[in-house]
């Protein structure tokens with residue numbers, strides 16, 4: 001079974017980006033962790049990152065058309081992208097929203113997620129482990 005792990009803006013800069021908030025591990029480390037967890041769970045995991053809203057929306061369309069489960073960290077788009085929300089609403093396979101930090105423990109503008117209501121569920125605040133937990137949730141759903 002295939003799973004897409006999709007990442008929004010600035011996540012390619014993990015490791016150098018605000019390490020006090022997001023940790024010292026790089027995006028490549030994150031991608032490796034996701035692929036490794038996938039191997040353990042019998043999932044074929046493909047990890048992507050973009051800073052471009054249009055590209056992220058097109059990846060959600062692709063997942064909707066192929067009914068591929070998704071682990072999505074929408075990054076800052078979480079808080080204001082209705083385009084992303086509308087794309088997510090079109091799919092039927094599970095989609096788990098993930099965050100490295102706990103947005104609810106941070107600035108006020110991060111307390112709103114415009115995608116949460118159309119996701120299957122949300123995992124936030126466990127560092128890169130959030131992705132691992134999301135992959136396990138998808139494996140357990142067996143879809």
Ligand code: DQA
Pocket residue numbers: 009010011073074075076077078098099100101102103110
């Ligand atoms: C984030 C939280 C968002 O508020 C922020 O804009 C990000 C990363 C996280 O993984 O903790 O870019 O999605």
